[in-house]
Amino acid sequence: KRTLLVDFDLRRPRLARIWNLEIDEAHSFSHVLQRAGKTTPDFAQLVNRTEQPGLDVIASLAPEGVSPATIFGS
Numbered sequence: 001k002r003t004l005l006v007d008f009d010l011r012r013p014r015l016a017r018i019w020n021l022e023i024d025e026a027h028s029f030s031h032v033l034q035r036a037g038k039t040t041p042d043f044a045q046l047v048n049r050t051e052q053p054g055l056d057v058i059a060s061l062a063p064e065g066v067s068p069a070t071i072f073g074s
Helices: 029-034 068-073
Strands: 003-006 047-049 055-058
Touching: 029 068
Parallel strands: 003 055
Antiparallel strands: 047 055
């Protein structure tokens, strides 16, 4: 079986740190959601493989200049 773990905690995202993932804004779930109204998101580019068989992670960086509620509200 395969599992996709998504970091929906946009106030204090932790999955990148927990799984030792190096991500940038182009690969951050929260930043892609911020740009979703301007561009069509490619969520496949956000998936990070882990060392655990069958476990993939979509990580976030804390959004800058906008509240998480605003992101989800849009």
